[in-house]
Amino acid sequence: MKKTLFILFVTFSTIANAQNTVANTATDISPLLIGEKIPNQTLKSAENKDVRLSDLVGKKKTVLVFYRGGWCPYCNLHLANLAQIEDQVLAEGYQVIAVSPDSAENLKITEGKDKVKYTLLSDSKGELSSAFGISYKAPQNYKSVINVHSNGVNKDFLPVPSVFVVDTEGVILFEYISPDYKNRISSELLLSVLKNLK
Numbered sequence: 001m002k003k004t005l006f007i008l009f010v011t012f013s014t015i016a017n018a019q020n021t022v023a024n025t026a027t028d029i030s031p032l033l034i035g036e037k038i039p040n041q042t043l044k045s046a047e048n049k050d051v052r053l054s055d056l057v058g059k060k061k062t063v064l065v066f067y068r069g070g071w072c073p074y075c076n077l078h079l080a081n082l083a084q085i086e087d088q089v090l091a092e093g094y095q096v097i098a099v100s101p102d103s104a105e106n107l108k109i110t111e112g113k114d115k116v117k118y119t120l121l122s123d124s125k126g127e128l129s130s131a132f133g134i135s136y137k138a139p140q141n142y143k144s145v146i147n148v149h150s151n152g153v154n155k156d157f158l159p160v161p162s163v164f165v166v167d168t169e170g171v172i173l174f175e176y177i178s179p180d181y182k183n184r185i186s187s188e189l190l191l192s193v194l195k196n197l198k
Contacts, residue, residue: 023136026160026179031133038170039131044122046107062166063089065098066129066159069149070110078184083116085187092194099123103151124153134160173197
């Protein structure tokens with residue numbers, strides 16, 4: 001019996017730790033799965049205020065987007081596309097929240113550049129992306145740019161660009177994760193998913 005309990009403990013500890021470590025590469029990540037509950041973390045808003053993710057998600061079903069930063073042209077295009085369909089997302093009963101390692105000050109720049117009205121949050125320490133199991137060690141050529149855009153907080157990680165659709169309890173209903181940062185979910189596919197989740 002003790003041996004069985006020990007094996008169960010080791011198994012659960014390994015699973016829990018897999019979500020809290022930074023993978024070596026984008027293809028080595030171990031993300032949370034559909035049906036699992038998202039972790040709660042306190043992040044910074046674009047106004048540099050503490051925001052508990054559970055407080056936001058508890059108000060409305062959420063399209064939760066992780067992006068690499070406002071310095072990434074693929075991320076900026078994705079954020080701008082989300083801004084264009086935000087009214088349709090809202091009409092389906094969802095809100096949009098986008099999270100990156102950028103500092104609060106740099107979130108403000110992204111808001112203006114990409115004409116974003118939805119919520120942007122800063123995860124400069126990578127605690128949320130690591131808890132989601134989507135952070136990995138940044139290639140050397142990215143380290144200086146992520147350091148600058150996080151105001152010196154992030155020196156070595158990137159999140160794999162991801163979209164999670166979660167209910168008000170924080171349970172994952174759908175996810176789209178692509179280790180190739182150039183591939184993002186299309187606006188049409190995302191809207192179709194939201195319609196079909198009802």
